[in-house]
Amino acid sequence: MNAPVDVSFFARAAKPITSYRKYWAHRFGTAKFLPTSREEMAALGWDSCDIIVVSGDAYVDHPSFGMSVIGRVLEAQGFRVGIIAQPDWQSAEPFRALGKPNLFFGVTSGNMDSMINRYTADRKIRSDDAYTPGDRAGSRPDRAAIVYSQRCREAYNDVPIVLGGIEGSLRRIAHYDYWSDKVRRSVVVDAKSDLLLYGNAERAVVEIAHRLAAREPIENITDVRGTAFVRRQMPGEAWFEIDSTEVDMPGRVEAHVNPYLMVSEQAKAQGATCAREDEAQAAAAAAEAGQPPPLPDLSKLSLMAAAPQLPGGAQPMRFVANPAVRLKPPPRDRSVIRLPSYEQVRSDPILYAHANRVLHLETNPGNARSLVQAHGEGTTARDVWINPPPIPLTTAEMDYVFDLPYARSPHPRYADENGSHDGATKIPAWEMIRFSVNIMRGCFGGCTFCSITEHEGRIIQSRSEESIIREVEDIRDKVAGFTGVISDLGGPTANMYRLGCKTPEIEAACRKPSCVYPGICSNLHTDHGPLIKIYRRARALRGIKKILIGSGLRYDLAVQSPEYVKELVQHHVGGYLKIAPEHTESGPLSKMMKPGIGSYDRFKQMFEKFSEEVGKKQFLVPYFIAAHPGTTDEDMMNLALWLKRNSFRADQVQTFYPSPMATATAMYHSGRNPLRKIGRDSETVDIVRGERRRRLHKAFLRYHDPKNWPLLREALKDMGRADLIGNGKHHLIPTYQPLDDGGYQSARRKNSTPAPQVAKSRKATAVEPPRAGRILTQHTGLPPRDNGSRPRVKPSGRR
Secondary structure (H helix, E strand, O other), rough: OOHHHHHOOHHHHHOOOOOOOOOOHHHHHHOOOOOOOOHHHHOOOOOOEEEEEEEEEEEEEOOOOHHHHHHHHHHHHOOOOOEEOOOOOOOOOHHHHOOOOEEEEEEEOOOHHHHHEEEOOOOOOOOOOOOHHOOOOOOOOHHHHHHHHHHHHOOOOOOEEEOOOHHHHHHOOOOEEEEOOOEOOOHHHHHHHOEEEEOOOOOHHHHHHHHOOOOOOHOOOOOOOEEEEEEEOOOOOEEEEOOOOOOOOOOOOOOOOOOOHHHHHHHOOOOOOOHHHHHHHHHHHHOOOOOOOOOOOOOOOOOOOOOOOOHOOOOOOOOOOOOOOOOOOOOOEEEEEEEHHHHHHHHHHHHHHEHHHEHOOOOOOOOOEEEEEEEOOOHHHHEEOOOOOOOOHHHHHHHHOOOOOOOEEEEEHHHHOOOOOOOOOOOHHHHHHHOOEEEEEOOOOOOOOOHHHHHHHHOOOOOHHHHHHHHHHHHHHHOOOOOOEEEEOOOOOOOOOOEEOOOOOHHHHHHOOOOOOOOOOEEEEEOHHHHHHHHHHHOOOOOOOEOOOOOOOOOHHHHOHHHHHHHHHHHHHOOOOEEEEOOHHHHHHHHHHHOOHHHHHHHHHHHHHHHHHOOOOOOEEEEEEEEEOOOOHHHHHHHHHHHOOOOOOOOOOOEOOOOOOOOHHHHHOOOEOOOOOOOOOOOOOHHHHHHHHHHHHHHHHHOOHHHHHHHHHHHHHOOHHHHEOOOOOOOOEEEEEOOOOOOOOOOOOOOOOOOOOOOOOOOEOOOOOOOOOOOOOOOOOOOOOOOOOOOOOOOOOOO
């Protein structure tokens, strides 16, 4: 059985968020929706807000939206919390809409980094925004955390600004910015915020709110975990600073000793003098002046020189290091690691990779040390100080957060004329999670391209079974439009619920970046029993017809529990199951920290076996990444061949997106591998740069699209693999190009079988059924489907 979550080290390491005495304003009670206007405040009897949360997302009162979680947690502590959602940032006036907050502004760009939200992996502007009513783009500025903070300061310059959200988490130190292709300063410096909260911030924001309410100046709040702030100088109390500003620092190089030289000659050859001769000269000079001879300078005493005679015939004491004795390292809670400065990492990619590696090594709340990084020089110099990560929430605290009285709906201000949110004002992000339940947080997978661990951490924080079941019942009974189908019981991953280290002491001391790479750690629980129990209990509830699993599945963990795979496949798959092997070749997989394709094959066998047992025809939908660091053109070619052998045709292709602070982003910027010790001669990584090469890697994933054939033909010839060009089954692409433009319409937009075409005589024409083995849909591995298409006419002379 799994070790109970609440007996871990972390359960004893922090003050529970439920133990604070409520602020006096709790007498106003609970609001159905947190107010977004003065009229709503007046209806609640408020004359002011204690805290105002400014967000780049539309206000959806649901536990999957960060502003709602923070707002409801602070409300439960007795504070009056207002929401300013997606304000017009062209002036400070919209930031004065709720008046001056009594304690602080809480600023977040929303559930996504504002730059990733607006731009594609090819740096093109998106035409939509899933967190905005009507899916409209342009409702938030670029680098929203900085812009909102500046406007808040302009609106009320004496109100503290507390920055949070994923944009703050990923930019807490100097970071590579993909959109400007340069290293930017810490967002704490650019936003000029008083405090930055990174990671899941409930514990930190509760403590900060109560301390500010007790009239403690925000500049004195420097000891809260999970926070970052600017310091002009090192603190006066005892801190042990560990210098990590350089790599490959060579020691003093001593010349080889020439045995034919005298001691004085050897010292002279090395740019020094013999200590014995120095003392003799000093003694002679003292005698001439009528003074006693000086004591010898022991720091310059040569081991090869004879020990000088002290007055009275005494011998000087010599200290020799004992190699068997190891000095005790300074305590971690009083240690701070000095990273290379912003100026250093901006100009030196090697030092950037080094700083990134150090930061990722200091992410376990049980043993992480503080970090400090200098920004600026001379009179502008200041340090960005980053405290250790927050202590994860216990199961009781997770239940407390998720059991708060969320309305589970967008704010009424977004409703259409019918009071509905399903029409032109629908918010796609809410629609996606409308009938889903988040059962856990965190991920110990450590995938280098992913930002989950940088934000939520590697320690799994799970809710109790009772809390999860209560939320399922609330959806069934209270959410409009519920048809009996729960869209997901999951989180960052589908199957890490209640998984963790077998021993709390090992968990608190571990510094591995992943618990499942290169193999599953022997100290990791892989028992999926608690998750299976929740699945069975939830689907047995009255009124629940189906429970689907929509979160990403960690299949290398799933195969450790065949009972879980059977339960999942036979009861919780709606025909298709998304899975992410990401690649087939060891080169890119090692840079992603993902398991080999053999794990996928084992899971596929189990998936097909259990599907067949219950007579269901179900299909895996694998996802792959193009242009990831460490991926060669040959790797992509081999992946394309694997796809064709398995009759897979991917419709939507994801290209590597360098998000701030991710390990893979450090690879992309520096060309080095931060998964290993960084040095001037450390391992280099093949980086896919330039539009043409990125398009080529995407083209290999969509080898079946005629628009990609000219590019692939040219590339295969350059690679010496023209043998893959031909019209046989073993060829990757054909030699001919279709007469039309090869236009391809995504099956997302046209995903149903059209009616038969009508001839001029108004009579329906017969539609030719698809040829055996022909795959016409967007997903991989699906059976042929009659979509009204006819076989392509080959040029004359070809068979």
